[in-house]
Amino acid sequence: MTAGPLVVLVGPMGSGKSTVGVLLAERLGAAYRDTDADIVAAEGREISDIFVEDGEEHFRALERAAVAAAVAEHEGVLALGGGAILDAGTRALLTGLPVAYLSMDVEEAVRRVGLNTARPLLAVNPRRQWRELMDARRHLYTEVARVVVTTDERTPEEVAQAVLDALELKDV
């Protein structure tokens, strides 16, 4: 049993979880961990390849296990893949943890990830896909979040500061 992560970042793809997570880890003098990266390392292939070769359901099973391991082991900053909160067991695991939801509006999302084909869920018609995705997920991000931090028109440094403030964490 560890003390648990200092911060868990959730939010849609492109909301800056990895960039902000690395900055937060530096500010807190803690390690950074990312469940997408854990899955890629364990599988030896990219997430887009897992989706194409084995389907989303298989990816979600890998993700569920990756999140459970990271939440149990990691004491630093932890970023979860954008869809991790779809799993009820994962949401239950996050109960009581310092979870920050990095939110952004659709225009910001399209600007940041719309043309990024490495994101399999937004490859076709990004604006519509993103709206549908957020209609299905917004309440789940909010449900698990202790704090909600908007990222629109903010630099990663500003978002990191807002997370520290909202969670009342002191940097080193």
Ligand code: S3P
């Ligand atoms: C996904 C988000 C991605 C990655 C996968 C699925 C999602 O992570 O896990 O492509 O369902 O939103 P990021 O949020 O880190 O891009």
